Amino acid sequence: MYFPTTKAEEIVEIVCQMKKKEGEVVLILLGEKDMPDVEQMISGLNKNGVDFFGGIFPGVIYDDRKYEQGAVIKVLPALTSPYLIKGLNTNQIELPDFISLPDKKYTAFVLVDGLTSNIALFLSLLFDRLGNSVRYFGGGAGSLTLKQQPCLFTKEGFIQDAAVVTFIKLQCNLGVRHGWQKVIGPIVATKTCKNVVLELNWKNAFEVYREIVEDDSGVKLQVEKFYDLAMRYPFGIYKERAEDIVRDPIMANEKGELICVGEVPENSLLNILKGESESLIQAAGQATKEACRTAIHSSLVADCVSRTLFLGEDFTKELAAVKENLVRAGEQVIPAGMLTLGEIASYGETFLEFFNKTIVVGGCYE
DSSP: OEEOOOOHHHHHHHHHHSOOOTTEEEEEEEESTTOOOHHHHHHHHHHTTOOEEEEEESEEEETTEEESSSEEEEEEEBSSSOEEEEOTTSSOOOOOOOOOOOSSOEEEEEEEETTSSOHHHHHHHHHHHHGGGSEEEEEEEOOTTOOOOOOEEETTEEESSEEEEEEEEEEEEEEEEOOOEEEEEEEEOOEEETTEEEEETTEEHHHHHHHHHHHHHOSOOOSTTHHHHHTTSOEEEOOTTSOOEEEEEEEEOTTSOEEEESOOOTTOEEEEEEOOHHHHHHHHHHHHHHHTSSOOSEEEEEEEHHHHHHHGGGHHHHHHHHHHHHHHTSSOOOOEEEEESSEEEEOTTSOEEEESSOEEEEEEEO
């Protein structure tokens, strides 16, 4: 459910009054505007013996609306307490000894600091450990200001450069779509460093990107106001027989390097993509249909915050498309989730991916 409160003590009271069975955990998704005192919230929940996890996001989703403040709170059946993995900003990420997983394909709910480095490395290690034994759903926490700060929390504290993995005793159908269309490509990311693109086609990345974007848009691309135009022209990492994996270039530095949300592999083939409101909204509806391919009783939504910036007032149509297709699936299932800095999902039956500018809908069932 959604609660408009921004006070830590009220969140603690709400959570403590919720009906919880043994083995259940509480998911707390907070909007970043006027956010509560998270340390106080953690202390209060710990004093009451509550098992919980969550994060701070640019916004939260409930029903067919987005909210910049307040909390979406859900009680979820879990196999064990949430796992906190620290040090994602290093190359020495150590995964814990996870619980033995049952034969059922339960769901790994994965939250990461969306502004840390090595997200791809972490997800690769996680997939190497767990493989296809679970479905994966989640996204990147953090601030729309793109200023990194603590954004994830469990009973162990409020931190950044981290991830939280919680094994939920629910199976999950996943719909993953973005709706962005190719403008030009492929071009080669000839030199990259994690989430920074230094060269495209052996030339300065900003110069190559600027020429393409200005030619298509007729608007001058300025470093100082880079994202005002760049949010309309993301990169698409080419994937055969599938939608591109979108990478969102969010700023250019003085060297003409492009900083993205999420890593871009060196020598990967990139398309320059472009969005139209109608195609993005249709993609959200299609993702929801895929999530409802069997009977479900609840849903989870990770919708990239950059889609809200691009769609503006039309973003209400995207959420309406999600709700409409959930209703058509049968039971009255209410969308609930978060606006993310990058989205996490199993991609079909194959590799675990970190997406940008994408919507992921999870249809949950027992």
